[in-house]
Amino acid sequence: MSIQVENISKTFGQFVALKDVSLSVATGELVALLGPSGSGKTTLLRIIAGLETPDAGSGPIRFQDEDVAGRGVGARQVGFVFQHYALFRHMTVFQNVAFGLRVRPWRSRPSKAAIHQKVSRLLQLVQLETFANRYPNQLSGGQRQRVALARALAIEPKVLLLDEPFGALDAKVRKELRQWLRRLHDEIHITSVFVTHDQDEALELADRVVVMDRGRIEQVGTPDEVFHSPATEFVTTFLGQVNIFHGRVEDGKVHFATLSWESPEHAEMPSQPVRVFVRPHDFEIETHRNGAPSFRATVFRVHSAGPNARLELVAESGEQLWAEMPLDHYRDRGIGPGSAVFLTPRDVKVFADGESPSE
Amino acid sequence: MSTASVVHSVPAIQARSTAATAEPAVVRWALIAVSLGFLGLFLVIPLAAVFAQAFEKGIGLYFQSLVDTDALAAIRLTLLVALVAVPLNTVFGVAAAWAISKFEFVGKNLLITLIDLPFSISPVVSGLVFVLLFGREGWLGAWLAAHNLHVIFAVPGIVIATVFVTFPFVARELIPLMQAQGGEEEEAARLLGASGWQTFWHVTLPNIKWGLLYGIILCNGRAMGEFGAVSVVSGHIRGHTNTMPLHVEILYNEYNVAAAFAVASLLAALALVTLVLKSMLQWKVARQLAQAGELQTSEVSETSEVFREATNSGPARGSRRLT
Numbered sequence: 086m087s088i089q090v091e092n093i094s095k096t097f098g099q100f101v102a103l104k105d106v107s108l109s110v111a112t113g114e115l116v117a118l119l120g121p122s123g124s125g126k127t128t129l130l131r132i133i134a135g136l137e138t139p140d141a142g143s144g145p146i147r148f149q150d151e152d153v154a155g156r157g158v159g160a161r162q163v164g165f166v167f168q169h170y171a172l173f174r175h176m177t178v179f180q181n182v183a184f185g186l187r188v189r190p191w192r193s194r195p196s197k198a199a200i201h202q203k204v205s206r207l208l209q210l211v212q213l214e215t216f217a218n219r220y221p222n223q224l225s226g227g228q229r230q231r232v233a234l235a236r237a238l239a240i241e242p243k244v245l246l247l248d249e250p251f252g253a254l255d256a257k258v259r260k261e262l263r264q265w266l267r268r269l270h271d272e273i274h275i276t277s278v279f280v281t282h283d284q285d286e287a288l289e290l291a292d293r294v295v296v297m298d299r300g301r302i303e304q305v306g307t308p309d310e311v312f313h314s315p316a317t318e319f320v321t322t323f324l325g326q327v328n329i330f331h332g333r334v335e336d337g338k339v340h341f342a343t344l345s346w347e348s349p350e351h352a353e354m355p356s357q358p359v360r361v362f363v364r365p366h367d368f369e370i371e372t373h374r375n376g377a378p379s380f381r382a383t384v385f386r387v388h389s390a391g392p393n394a395r396l397e398l399v400a401e402s403g404e405q406l407w408a409e410m411p412l413d414h415y416r417d418r419g420i421g422p423g424s425a426v427f428l429t430p431r432d433v434k435v436f437a438d439g440e441s442p443s444e
Numbered sequence: 445m446s447t448a449s450v451v452h453s454v455p456a457i458q459a460r461s462t463a464a465t466a467e468p469a470v471v472r473w474a475l476i477a478v479s480l481g482f483l484g485l486f487l488v489i490p491l492a493a494v495f496a497q498a499f500e501k502g503i504g505l506y507f508q509s510l511v512d513t514d515a516l517a518a519i520r521l522t523l524l525v526a527l528v529a530v531p532l533n534t535v536f537g538v539a540a541a542w543a544i545s546k547f548e549f550v551g552k553n554l555l556i557t558l559i560d561l562p563f564s565i566s567p568v569v570s571g572l573v574f575v576l577l578f579g580r581e582g583w584l585g586a587w588l589a590a591h592n593l594h595v596i597f598a599v600p601g602i603v604i605a606t607v608f609v610t611f612p613f614v615a616r617e618l619i620p621l622m623q624a625q626g627g628e629e630e631e632a633a634r635l636l637g638a639s640g641w642q643t644f645w646h647v648t649l650p651n652i653k654w655g656l657l658y659g660i661i662l663c664n665g666r667a668m669g670e671f672g673a674v675s676v677v678s679g680h681i682r683g684h685t686n687t688m689p690l691h692v693e694i695l696y697n698e699y700n701v702a703a704a705f706a707v708a709s710l711l712a713a714l715a716l717v718t719l720v721l722k723s724m725l726q727w728k729v730a731r732q733l734a735q736a737g738e739l740q741t742s743e744v745s746e747t748s749e750v751f752r753e754a755t756n757s758g759p760a761r762g763s764r765r766l767t
Contacts, residue, residue, distance in 0.1 A: 136631055159637040171628035175650040185636035188646070240636055 086243040086276050087112045088133060091144030095128050095137060102128040104300040107144070110244075110293075113274045115267075117287035120297035121323070126280045129297070130246050133278065134163045148243055164237030164275075168249040170229045172221040178232050179217040182207055185240035207235040210269070227258040234266075238273075247279035251286060263290055284324050288312060296320050318436045321362045328406040330361040332435075339435055342402045344380045346433060354437070362434040365395065365407040369429040372418050379427040382406070384420060398426070494712050497705035509695075509703035510710070517683040518691035518707070521599065525674075525687060526667040529606040533663050537614025538656070542648075545622035546630070559615050562608055571605050571676025578604075597679030602687065605673040610666045617659030618652055625651055658725045665718040669711055 088110040095103040103125045110116045118126035131137040133146060135158040145152040153161050173181050182204045186195055195203065208214045211231035221229055230250065237245060250266070251259040267290050270277055281287050287294045288308040296303045296311055296319070304316040315321040322329070332341030337352035339345075341361045371379070386397040394415035396408045408428060420426060467475075499506055509515060543549070544556060562570060576582050578595035588595060595601045629651065633643040649656075671689040678685040680694065688711055695704035 134635060136635070158631075158634045159639070162637075163635060165632070165635045167628050167632060169628065171632040173629055173632070173647055173650075184633070184638070184646070188633075188636065188638040188642045236632075236636070 086149050087147075088244055088276060088278070089145070089147040090129070090133060091147075093129065093132060093143045093146070094140045095125070095132060095143075096140055101300050103132070103139075106300070106302055108295060108302065108305070110276060110278060112149075112276055115270050115277045115279075115290065115292045117291035117294045118278060118280045118297060119282070119284060119287040119294050119323075120303075121282060123299070124297040125300040126282075126295075126297050127248055130248055130278060130280050133244075134158065134165050134246050135161050136165075162240060162243050164234075164240065164242030164245040166230070166233045166237050166245070166247040166250055168252050170221070170233040170253075172229055172232055172236070174221050177218050177220055178208070178213060178224070179204055181221070181232055182235045182239050184236065203239065204235075207239055210238075211235045225258075226254045227262050230254065230262060234269075238275075242275070245275045245277040247277065249281060250279055251283070252281070259286075266290065288324070296323065298323070315434060318360065318362070321434050321436070325364060326407060327362045327364050328404070328408075330363070330404060332359055332361045333357070334359050334435065334437070339433065342380045342400045342404060344378055344430075346378060346430065348433075348435070351435060357437055359435050359437050362436070363406075363430045364432070365409040366393070367430055367432045368408040368410075369431060370396070370408055370410045370414075370418075370420070371427045371429070372420065372424065374427050377429045379429040382408075382426055382428055384422055384424045384426060386422060387415075387420070389415065394420075396420070396426075398428075400428075491712060491716075494705055495709050497701060498709040500705075501702040505702055506706045506709075509700075509706035512703070514683050514686065515691060515703075515707055518686045518688045519710070521602070521686065522668050522688040524599070525603050525606050526664055528603050529610055529667045530660060530664050532607055533611045534614050534656070534660055536611060537616075537618055537659060537663075538652075540615040541618035541622050541652075544619050545625075546627050556619070559612050559619075561612075562610070563612055567609055567670065567672025568676055570608055571673035574601060574605055574608070574673075574677050596677055597681065597685060599685065601677035602674050602685060605677045606667050606670055609670050609673045610663045613663035613666065614656065614659035617655050617662070621652055621655040622648075654725055654728060658722065661718055661721050661725070665715060668714055 089108070091107045093103055093106045094101075106125070106129060108129070118129060120126045128137060132139050135153070135156065139146075139154070143154075146154045148161070173184065176184065183200050186200045186203065189195075205214065205217075208217055211234055213228060213231055213235070216224065216228065216232075221232065224232065234247075251262055254262065263286060279290070288311075291308060293305060294308055294311050295305050298319045304311050304320045306314070306316075311320055312324050315324060321327055330341040332339055333356065334340075334348075334351050334354045335356045337347070337349055339348045339351060339359065339361060369377070369379075381401045382398040384396050384398055388395040388397075389412060392412060393409040394412050396410070396415075398406050398408060400406060510519075540555065540559060544552060575596055577584055578588060578601060579585050580589065580596075582596075593600075595604070629647050630643050633647045634640075638646065668687075669689060670687075671693075674687055675690055675693075678687070678690055680686060680690055682694070686694065688707055692704050692708045692711070695701075695707065
């Protein structure tokens with residue numbers, strides 16, 4: 086079941102949570118709403134679920150082709166997983182999962198045996214068969230998360246919405262559960278939207294990522310697109326670490342950090358001050374000039390615990406920056422604190438002040 | 445029954461004393477001795493005296509004073525008043541706590557303040573307010589007289605005064621509890637298709653049941669023991685508008701000490717039962733809290749082991765499709 090929302094706005098008192106947001110999610114897709122806190126991602130999710138009402142004048146909320154904006158929470162048939170799970174604390178795992186079936190009007194309520202069978206199957210799906218008689222406070226965070234998921238799936242929802250599904254878990258469990266959820270989605274193919282502030286989570290798990298900031302959608306794209314071709318300055322700085330230089334565009338050249346970077350794609354751009362973004366892994370690091378355009382920098386700290394050596398540097402022009410290189414290159418070249426190195430950017434993103442996207 | 449006990453009645457998790465806060469033995473023993481001595485002097489001895497006095501003239505007279513027609517009428521009236529006031533305040537308390545903890549509305553802070561009003565004004569004033577309203581010279585007095593309705597110096601007045609005096613108990617107990625619990629479980633229930641009533645019955649009520657029961661017990665204790673406000677509106681008509689506390693006073697003023705203490709011992713017994721129930725509930729809530737805390741800390745490491753096994757077996761099941 087696809088989801089379309091059009092021109093949704095939401096204000097809480099003076100605070101504008103969403104400004105004229107439109108989004109569509111295809112059937113069977115797994116989409117991440119990614120943004121910092123206050124970006125409106127959770128509000129958008131809660132509006133889709135029906136837990137919040139959009140401001141008057143907002144457009145429709147369609148499930149498939151049906152406008153559900155006027156329908157109550159219970160009638161929308163969405164599976165919703167809360168950040169803190171919101172499990173019914175006085176009910177066992179079994180009773181939690183069965184709740185959505187047991188509260189149905191008797192005409193459409195499945196028989197006791199059918200409920201039992203269905204709940205057992207769901208518990209098997211989330212690998213908690215042996216925990217049916219436990220209470221939520223007897224489970225670990227990851228287990229509670231999976232009970233919440235089973236409970237949401239019990240009503241055979243048309244769409245599955247997850248609010249910061251891994252936010253309350255420790256790093257290790259989070260990673261495991263993330264992979265498990267991806268596999269689960271590949272198994273049951275339910276249209277799913279999840280909210281996260283963790284870029285790794287969004288990039289690893291989602292088919293498409295919706296990057297949000299201050300109540301607006303900044304970019305929608307595959308993880309590859311938003312990471313490698315960020316549409317705005319915000320997306321560039323929010324996804325992954327990035328070095329920022331202040332420079333100028335002139336006659337198809339970008340000037341920054343004592344460097345003139347040939348950039349044919351900026352030939353059309355009028356001469357103006359710009360901001361230049363380079364990711365730490367997008368630098369070629371050499372100890373001598375090799376003819377390629379480069380600028381000089383001094384290493385002042387090295388972090389070599391990991392697959393890459395991470396260098397903290399000061400450019401000749403004064404900027405502090407980060408650069409990364411494979412550990413063996415770093416060792417071969419004998420670089421250490423105090424070394425002078427030459428940096429050649431492999432890829433730069435340039436944004437004029439006004440955030441017009443260009444590369 | 446003192447009103448002060450209600451304000452801080454939510455069971456607190458007891459803080460363990462650490463080495464840094466430990467006092468020398470002398471100070472510790474002195475503090476314990478002072479508090480126990482005080483308790484004995486002002487609570488245990490008077491309470492024992494009540495029962496001693498009640499049985500002073502023998503067990504026969506004790507029971508005789510209790511089955512006296514006026515005493516029985518007072519007991520009946522007290523039970524009736526509690527039977528009306530407690531359910532009314534239970535409904536009001538749940539409604540008010542629900543409104544305050546789940547909704548935002550204009551006048552919310554005013555409501556929170558007003559709920560406490562009966563605690564902060566003297567019961568005598570509470571009684572006088574109703575005399576002013578319903579008395580012969582009061583605002584509604586003429587209208588009531590015209591319709592031959594008796595409120596002041598009659599049972600309705602006693603019930604109204606009792607409802608007024610006891611109405612903070614349930615609400616005060618539930619508001620912090622429901623605010624702490626938030627509304628996510630209710631939202632989850634609604635999303636799963638439960639109606640408003642099902643949500644209240646299956647999700648909200650079980651979560652607040654101990655707090656609610658606690659509030660009801662305190663409310664009941666006060667409803668049966670209230671003296672000041674009831675005394676003003678009752679008119680002290682023997683066999684008609686005398687509640688147990690009023691009856692005790694009358695007997696005492698008539699130098700019928702043994703009978704006064706016999707009835708008083710019933711009230712004291714009620715207070716003791718209330719106290720026992722209250723501690724049992726407190727203990728129950730505290731134990732639940734402690735249990736939840738323990739399980740959360742100790743089980744995480746163990747269960748994440750189980751989980752790892754579970755996920756490791758994952759890829760093998762990837763081929764099975766549920767579409």
